[in-house]
Amino acid sequence: MNGKLPNGDDIAAFRTRNLSKVYGEGAATVHALRGVSLEIPKGEIVVLLGPSGSGKSTLLNILGGLDHASSGEAYFQHQSLTEMTNAELTQYRRAHVGFVFQFYNLMPSLTAVENVELVREIADQPMRPEEALALVGLDKRLHHFPSQMSGGEQQRVAIARAIAKQPTVLFCDEPTGALDSTTGRAVLKVLQNVNETLGATILIVTHAAATAKMADRVIHFADGDIREVIVNTAKLSPEEIEW
Amino acid sequence: MVTPLNQKLVRDLWRIKSQAIAIGLVIALGVLMLVMMHGLVNTLEETRLAYYDRYRLADVFAPVNRAPTHTLKELAAIPGVAAVQGRVMGEALIDLPEVNVPLRARAISLPDTGSPTLNDIFLTDGRMMLAGHVDEIILLKGFAEARQLTPGDSLTVTMNGARRTFSIVGLAQSPEFFYSTAPGELAADDSRFAVIWVGESALAAAYDMEGAFNEALLSLEPGAGLAAVTNAADKILYKFGSLGAYGLENQLSNRFISEEIDGLKASAVGVPPLFLAVAAFLLYIVISRMVQSEREQIGLLKAFGYSSAEVSTHYLKLVLVIAIGGALAGIAMGIAAGRGMAELYQSYFKFPFIVFEVDPVTFYVGLLISIGTATAASLLVLRSIFLLTPAVAMRPPLPPDYRNALKLPERFQRILDQPSKMVLRRVFRQPGRMFAAVTGIACGMALSAGMISVMSGFDRALDVSFSVLDRSDANVVFTHSLTQKSIIELAQVPGVIAVEPYRSVPVIFRHGRHHYQGGIEGLVDNPRLYRALDTSLQPIPLMPNGIVLSKPIADILQAAPGDWITIDVREGRRPLLQVPVAAVANTLLGSPVYMQLSALNHYLKEPEQVSGAFLRLDTAQRDQVYRAIKNMPAVAGISLKLDSRISFEKMMDQGAGAMRYIMALIAGVITFGIVFNSARIAYAERERDLASLRVIGFTKGETAFVLLGELTLVTLIALPIGAALGYYLSLAISEGFSTDIYQIQPVYTSENYGIAGLAVIFASLVSGWLVKRDIDRIDLVSALKSKE
Numbered sequence A: 001m002n003g004k005l006p007n008g009d010d011i012a013a014f015r016t017r018n019l020s021k022v023y024g025e026g027a028a029t030v031h032a033l034r035g036v037s038l039e040i041p042k043g044e045i046v047v048l049l050g051p052s053g054s055g056k057s058t059l060l061n062i063l064g065g066l067d068h069a070s071s072g073e074a075y076f077q078h079q080s081l082t083e084m085t086n087a088e089l090t091q092y093r094r095a096h097v098g099f100v101f102q103f104y105n106l107m108p109s110l111t112a113v114e115n116v117e118l119v120r121e122i123a124d125q126p127m128r129p130e131e132a133l134a135l136v137g138l139d140k141r142l143h144h145f146p147s148q149m150s151g152g153e154q155q156r157v158a159i160a161r162a163i164a165k166q167p168t169v170l171f172c173d174e175p176t177g178a179l180d181s182t183t184g185r186a187v188l189k190v191l192q193n194v195n196e197t198l199g200a201t202i203l204i205v206t207h208a209a210a211t212a213k214m215a216d217r218v219i220h221f222a223d224g225d226i227r228e229v230i231v232n233t234a235k236l237s238p239e240e241i242e243w
Numbered sequence B: 001m002v003t004p005l006n007q008k009l010v011r012d013l014w015r016i017k018s019q020a021i022a023i024g025l026v027i028a029l030g031v032l033m034l035v036m037m038h039g040l041v042n043t044l045e046e047t048r049l050a051y052y053d054r055y056r057l058a059d060v061f062a063p064v065n066r067a068p069t070h071t072l073k074e075l076a077a078i079p080g081v082a083a084v085q086g087r088v089m090g091e092a093l094i095d096l097p098e099v100n101v102p103l104r105a106r107a108i109s110l111p112d113t114g115s116p117t118l119n120d121i122f123l124t125d126g127r128m129m130l131a132g133h134v135d136e137i138i139l140l141k142g143f144a145e146a147r148q149l150t151p152g153d154s155l156t157v158t159m160n161g162a163r164r165t166f167s168i169v170g171l172a173q174s175p176e177f178f179y180s181t182a183p184g185e186l187a188a189d190d191s192r193f194a195v196i197w198v199g200e201s202a203l204a205a206a207y208d209m210e211g212a213f214n215e216a217l218l219s220l221e222p223g224a225g226l227a228a229v230t231n232a233a234d235k236i237l238y239k240f241g242s243l244g245a246y247g248l249e250n251q252l253s254n255r256f257i258s259e260e261i262d263g264l265k266a267s268a269v270g271v272p273p274l275f276l277a278v279a280a281f282l283l284y285i286v287i288s289r290m291v292q293s294e295r296e297q298i299g300l301l302k303a304f305g306y307s308s309a310e311v312s313t314h315y316l317k318l319v320l321v322i323a324i325g326g327a328l329a330g331i332a333m334g335i336a337a338g339r340g341m342a343e344l345y346q347s348y349f350k351f352p353f354i355v356f357e358v359d360p361v362t363f364y365v366g367l368l369i370s371i372g373t374a375t376a377a378s379l380l381v382l383r384s385i386f387l388l389t390p391a392v393a394m395r396p397p398l399p400p401d402y403r404n405a406l407k408l409p410e411r412f413q414r415i416l417d418q419p420s421k422m423v424l425r426r427v428f429r430q431p432g433r434m435f436a437a438v439t440g441i442a443c444g445m446a447l448s449a450g451m452i453s454v455m456s457g458f459d460r461a462l463d464v465s466f467s468v469l470d471r472s473d474a475n476v477v478f479t480h481s482l483t484q485k486s487i488i489e490l491a492q493v494p495g496v497i498a499v500e501p502y503r504s505v506p507v508i509f510r511h512g513r514h515h516y517q518g519g520i521e522g523l524v525d526n527p528r529l530y531r532a533l534d535t536s537l538q539p540i541p542l543m544p545n546g547i548v549l550s551k552p553i554a555d556i557l558q559a560a561p562g563d564w565i566t567i568d569v570r571e572g573r574r575p576l577l578q579v580p581v582a583a584v585a586n587t588l589l590g591s592p593v594y595m596q597l598s599a600l601n602h603y604l605k606e607p608e609q610v611s612g613a614f615l616r617l618d619t620a621q622r623d624q625v626y627r628a629i630k631n632m633p634a635v636a637g638i639s640l641k642l643d644s645r646i647s648f649e650k651m652m653d654q655g656a657g658a659m660r661y662i663m664a665l666i667a668g669v670i671t672f673g674i675v676f677n678s679a680r681i682a683y684a685e686r687e688r689d690l691a692s693l694r695v696i697g698f699t700k701g702e703t704a705f706v707l708l709g710e711l712t713l714v715t716l717i718a719l720p721i722g723a724a725l726g727y728y729l730s731l732a733i734s735e736g737f738s739t740d741i742y743q744i745q746p747v748y749t750s751e752n753y754g755i756a757g758l759a760v761i762f763a764s765l766v767s768g769w770l771v772k773r774d775i776d777r778i779d780l781v782s783a784l785k786s787k788e
């Protein structure tokens, strides 16, 4: 259905309406999302801020096709994520989505270059792994195993792996959470780089409010809903941000 | 009060419940076997004792040709003898209208009035014979049931050549006949062998035994020496033709039940440790995996101030819950299974009563060894808890180190895709762990291969015995040895295609201090219908002088080729012979002693004598042949090979033989348990990696490959190792199953190993499928949230 629409480019990367997620039942019920409605334009860097437990990861997971919403609607371009089966979600992730997590989630038994190769084997138009690793500044450590790399290096491999398939969207859940500020800044720089060179839409969940300064759009979350959306007109590069 | 650690314990148990149950079940099975088998040994021994006691079974049996009644007084005077009973016994044939061949029976006398001093019977139906009613008999219940005879029916019996019709007045069981076979046959068959009890004067008249007896029964005072009494009895009865007094332990039926009990005893010692070893292995894997993945928690607990001992106790408790739970379940299941088996044994041995009783000590033993094994398994792991410093809790999680993982050759590297590399590197990264998994699955393979080899050993024993070794259709036994002329007579019966005579002579073998009561089988020079074959199916050459001993008898006599054996012949003129041992042979069936027929007759100075013949028959004329033979006066009986085979099969499927099915089932369960646990643990260790793959966009199938590839690789490595182990295991198992009556040789064929391999592969497939379901259901979000 994507192809039928003339103006594909004008369409938002994500759109949600009244998106809710409820965990558990009875007395243990948790409303992780309470009817979230938002729109995320293509090609933007969006930062989600908010206290712990406010539902940021939950939103990210639903938009990333890792989890089902309880009610409401969520669209990726024209495709309704909320109506997809598990197999369709897998295909969606395979074709469009890159993930970066706080704990890197690399395959410990594969070297840096092999971890990137891994996604090339299932992607349509992948980058060369060396190219992807060069983008994150790791072209010197191609043949190291994760156990031989620092946290920042592992995170950059994870980003290289996420971008190697040239994803349409990149989800980063606290990508700098386990890193010191210098390393964290380097990682954010890489993300900005990816956004500029590949034009990928990037969603970053973070605790560090300063990260917001590099975003096109900042979404403030609280108690399962959006408190405020701020469009950032004076975007800074990570190097310029004061931590 | 529930401490936080105990709460963690409960949660951990719940989390690993399927594995905990599987391991608990393996422990339970081990304890079940322990309790059941010890209980059965106890029960059978006690029941046998009570049964013998209640019906006053003799301690010594002294068969004789014909001794006058007053000799009993002399026997009673032997020091150590408590009571004496003389009786008349005779071979008889029963003619049933619906059966073609005459059925063999043993007629035994009972006093005309009152019950016998020794060897009383247990009357189950009808009444005893009335004094003076010479045509009344009591029939063995087993036979009566098999032939649907009841009190009031009449029975045509040939005794000593004379045909008579009796009326059945009662049915009885006797502790003398748990297991009743016609002389010369191996396997018991209720429908083909009968015992009839007849009034003493009637039976004496039939066998010319007035004022005489041909078997003396003796009971011993406590502490009396068996050898002294049998020797004294032999001396007293010598001039009347003693056939050799023997103790209860050599009585056929008693020996049979003793073998059963011994078999159970051996299994009770050998089988439970197997289970507990498997359980220990599984516990070790599960606990080591758990401790490894909870390193940080352990560090944290230690940082809080918990001592190493407290933390270790926590994990030990988990193991103990599984061990104790398993043991208690095993005890309960063992009692239930034992009760069931006891009932089976009751009908199998025809006990009038049975009470399944387990010595409570067995419960404690079961509980203690379960706890002991489980603790031993976990102690190895707990050591690592002591070595752990609290600092690990503070460090960020480190990915497992693959730096020294298998270095694949460059060329190979390029061909392999990443998932395959993951499989290979993981399998070879921790050789110890892989060794454990391979060992586990190889043990499963060994169990399956071993059991299947032994199972087909059973089939082969049957096949060889009844179609290779014995190629006749029927075996005719004469009432006494006859000249070869009678063979010509048999050969002339229309429908008889071939006749091959043989002579079997009852003897006592003596060699030094050792002796054995048995018989010699004299076979013709180039036998075609019944051949002496060794375990590799080669004919055993029979020498013109000298005897060939089967291995069990050579062992009893401690005799080797070249040794001279004294043979005390128990029939005819009863000569005492000195004969060299020509060879010792591994035979398949029974414990025979062979000799050339001509040589045997030469030693006995009775040329041309035979005691029976093997026949090959024309199938179409079978019935006429049976009828003709039925009417020959010198024929004591005819047994058809088909019948013998069926009863043999029945015998091997009951009692201890039936255990092989249980063992095979257990082998299957254990194989599956090991394979499934290996797969589960591999899954648990990789859950996070697998979830990551799914997040990246790998499909369920692609993700499963990474895990199942590993399982496949380990299984493939394990199969040949298991096959080799299975070879040795089968030797041990078949040794356990072999008895005096039949020897089981494991059979190794590619088919057997193929089936065993398929069984293991099937277990792997099912385990793989179960784990695959877990992969499919993996909760991506929570799998990624948790660190390890």
Ligand SMILES: Nc1ncnc2c1ncn2[C@@H]1O[C@H](COP(=O)(O)OP(=O)(O)O)[C@@H](O)[C@H]1O
Pocket: A023, A024, A030, A031, A032, A050, A051, A052, A053, A054, A055, A056, A057, A058, A059, B782
């Ligand atoms: N699997 C789950 N089961 C129950 N509650 C959950 C689960 N995952 C998240 N929650 C709850 O949902 C709420 C939102 O969680 P999350 O989206 O992870 O918050 P954030 O990422 O903003 O810290 C929290 O209250 C959390 O406890």
Ligand SMILES: [Mg+2]
Pocket: A056, A057, A058
């Ligand atoms: Mg979160």
